[in-house]
Amino acid sequence: MSANPPFSEAEALAALDWYRAAGVDVAVGEAPVDRFATSAVAPPKRPLPTTAGPAPAPAPALPLSSDPNETRAIAAAATTLEELRAAMDAYEGCALKHRATQLCFSDGNPEAEIMLVGEGPGEQEDRQGKPFVGRAGQLLDRMLAAIGLDRTKVFIVNMVPWRPPGNRNPTPEELALCTPFVHRQIELVHPKVLMTLGNVPTQALLSTNTGITRMRGTWKTLTVGGWTGPVLPSLHPAFLLRTPGAKAQAWKDMLSLKQKMASERSS
Secondary structure, eight states: OOOHHHHOHHHHHHHHHHHHTOOOOOOOOOSSOHHHHHHOOOOOOOOOOOSSOOOOOOOOOOOOOOHHHHHHHHHHOOHHHHHHHHHHOOOOOOOOGGGGSSSOOOOEOOOSSSSEEOOOOHHHHHHHHSSSOHHHHHHHHHHHTOOOOOOEEEEEEESSSOOOGGGGGOOHHHHHHHHHHHHHHHHHOOOOOOOOHHHHHHHHHHHHOOOOHHHTTOOEEEEEEEEEEEEEEOOHHHHHHGGGGGHHHHHHHHHHHHHHHHHHHOO
């Protein structure tokens, strides 16, 4: 007599019914299996692919930011705007340069009496190598035209000459590196008046933590090396595109600039 006689059809159906009631829905085999022991076994390591030659060298890391004393020395050594541009183009210490398309040095007339300082290049500025050539630049042109100015009568620069990734604001470290270049541009151009456009240049050049909405419209005095002159903080054209209601404040600033220039020429 067999130790395990086969189930009759009725017994098999009864067993299946009992399994179903117990929650069994998959047949995994006749012998028990310790699944915990199986999962504890480390999988075999896959062999690494062989190469015909030496392994490729890792990509070089971007250079770390340098000491601002270095950029101060580089800027001070330039005696003309052309020399300064060449020195900035050759400078490798700022990581922004390695992500940007090209140097965005300046636009306008280097002999102008009015100098405008913005924040940093955007996408269009990065492509063309000039500040304020996108939508914000087109608005700036209209603002200047409203008081009888154009780019032949102003000189335009940015606080950082290379585009920050994603059009973000420059970091304090990036500003510390690039501000000596802007200081030297101011010294070499020697304008009669300076206008800062936006929070970044206003706070960086005037060494303040006060926001642009509180600073705008109030004339300040700035000394940079051998240059001392009046500075008017104003709103950035990009901010005006996002906040059209603030254009009235910017218009007051442009009228203040026009009046200041008239008084400077008559004095």
